[in-house]
Amino acid sequence: MSNEQGVKKFDPEKRKTIRFSEPALESIQKIIQRYPAGKQKSAMLPVLHIAQAESDGWLSPEVLDYVAEILGLLPVEVYEVASFYSMYNLKPVGKCVLEVCQTSSCWTRGAEDVVEYIGKKLNIKAGETTSDGMFTLKTVECLGSCGTAPMLQCGAEYHENLTEERIDNLIERYRKEDRRRNYTDLDFVNSN
Numbered sequence: 001m002s003n004e005q006g007v008k009k010f011d012p013e014k015r016k017t018i019r020f021s022e023p024a025l026e027s028i029q030k031i032i033q034r035y036p037a038g039k040q041k042s043a044m045l046p047v048l049h050i051a052q053a054e055s056d057g058w059l060s061p062e063v064l065d066y067v068a069e070i071l072g073l074l075p076v077e078v079y080e081v082a083s084f085y086s087m088y089n090l091k092p093v094g095k096c097v098l099e100v101c102q103t104s105s106c107w108t109r110g111a112e113d114v115v116e117y118i119g120k121k122l123n124i125k126a127g128e129t130t131s132d133g134m135f136t137l138k139t140v141e142c143l144g145s146c147g148t149a150p151m152l153q154c155g156a157e158y159h160e161n162l163t164e165e166r167i168d169n170l171i172e173r174y175r176k177e178d179r180r181r182n183y184t185d186l187d188f189v190n191s192n
């Protein structure tokens with residue numbers, strides 16, 4: 001799950017403007033309260049998902065700094081987690097991030113062809129975003145759905161046993177729906 005996107009430069013002026021919505025801040029406090037006092041670092045992964053959803057699908061250095069402040073941690077503690085996992089984006093991405101698994105089961109069942117097909121269809125390479133800002137194509141390590149390879153994840157959705165027809169359908173549906181797809185949403189956080 002290593003994340004080799006690099007980190008953008010920190011802008012102290014921009015940092016002053018960063019604040020999450022009240023519902024997001026309430027959800028974050030609910031998550032932090034699940035853990036014993038002083039163990040708020042344990043809340044970091046779900047909090048980063050909310051942060052990403054609040055920030056157009058990616059985590060700028062300023063947003064990471066804000067998360068560190070909320071959790072009472074050093075910024076570097078947040079940076080090292082966000083830069084490790086491929087599910088966190090450290091540069092701007094499209095509304096729909098198509099994360100194609102490249103690990104063994106998917107690879108033996110045609111993951112390379114899936115990446116090539118999507119790349120040709122959207123006219124982008126892995127790591128790139130379409131010019132309309134709708135799709136980003138990423139390759140990632142095993143997503144735990146090896147029995148239904150080849151597969152991809154987009155936000156909270158898994159698309160399994162991929163064929164060209166299924167890829168065509170999901171891209172068409174995403175274009176029609178035209179919305180950002182996040183890993184988590186506040187309704188889900190608040191109901192759990």
Ligand code: FES
Binds near residue numbers: 103107145149
């Ligand atoms: S190898 Fe692709 S989901 Fe596990």
